[in-house]
Amino acid sequence: MRFANIERNGIAEIALVSEIGAVPLAALGPWLEGWNFPPATTDELLRSPAKVEEIRSAWERSEPQRDKLIIEAEKIRFLPAVLNPGKLICIGLNYKRHAEETNMPLPEKPVVFGKFSDSVAAHGSAIPYPAATRRLDYEAELAIVIGRTAANVTEEESLDYVFGYCCANDLSARDLQGQSSQWLLGKTGEGFAPLGPFIVTADEIPNPNALKIGTRVNGVTVQDSNTSDMIFSCRELIAFLSRHMTLRTGDVILTGTPEGVILGRPKEERVWLKPGDEVTIFVEGLGELTNTIGG
Secondary structure (H helix, E strand, O other): OEEEEEEEOOEEEEEEEOOOEEEEHHHHHHHOOOOOOOOOOHHHHHOOOOHHHHHHHHHHHOHHHHHHHOEEHHHOOEOOOOOOOOOEEEEEOOEHHHHHHOOOOOOOOOEEEEEOHHHEEOOOOEEOOOOOOOOEEOOEEEEEEEOOOEOOOOHHHHHHHEEEEEEEEOOEEHHHHOOOOOOHHHOOOOOOEEEEEEEEEHHHOOOOOOOEEEEEEOOEEEEEEEHHHEOOOHHHHHHHHHHHOOEOOOOEEEOOOOOOOHHHOOHHHOOOEOOOOEEEEEEOOOOEEEEEEOO
16 A cells, blocks of 8 residues: 655645555544544554454445546645654665665675664655755665564564565755765765655565666656665665664665766766756656755
């Protein structure tokens, strides 16, 4: 299933997303027997995973009347797919060809850094262009949304702790990122972690390491790869991280970006993102995440 946070009349609510639009969870009330207080956002739904099957059943039973419930795609105002992630954990240099294009050695262990949760942004929103940078870059990423507490889990069981997946853009101010050995300054600008447009539940993505992934800037494809090029698979990342920190419901893991970033090009060919640019991240099965760069 595809769950999105949307805003109607200034209020956040969950919607189920289809190819032609979205149905607010509240509209499924007649088929959700005994639900007096349905989850208001995906953050709440993540804490009640058992409700997903009830929602799935209601969705199927609503099919004869669904056309009357759908909000057309162009009328939807999306919010971030996870509004308040507890931890926003990022992995650097996790694609072989990306490491090669940046002339970096393949890491022996995952390169881990973080973003702050208030960096999240929604599909369709404008990302403020920071005054302190002139080297803004995109990074298409597959994001893992954790669905239950994971500590010291094995690789074999690690995907059992995943609620779902979504598109992410690890926006990076490269001139700030390089000011110290820690990348944090270049990674935590306002809106530097767009998540969305929706979360796809894990049952629909049987192998997260076999998905096309890429980026278009102003309609031109600049990243075009596959998650099979990851150095450390999603299974390995979850197991590794769970040995060093407890992963909790609502934590989000950005799993790294493939080749094709601006930083990976020869210096004379680098054209950094600028105000007015439109950036679209696409991951197979997870839709497309589009943002504009604001002034």
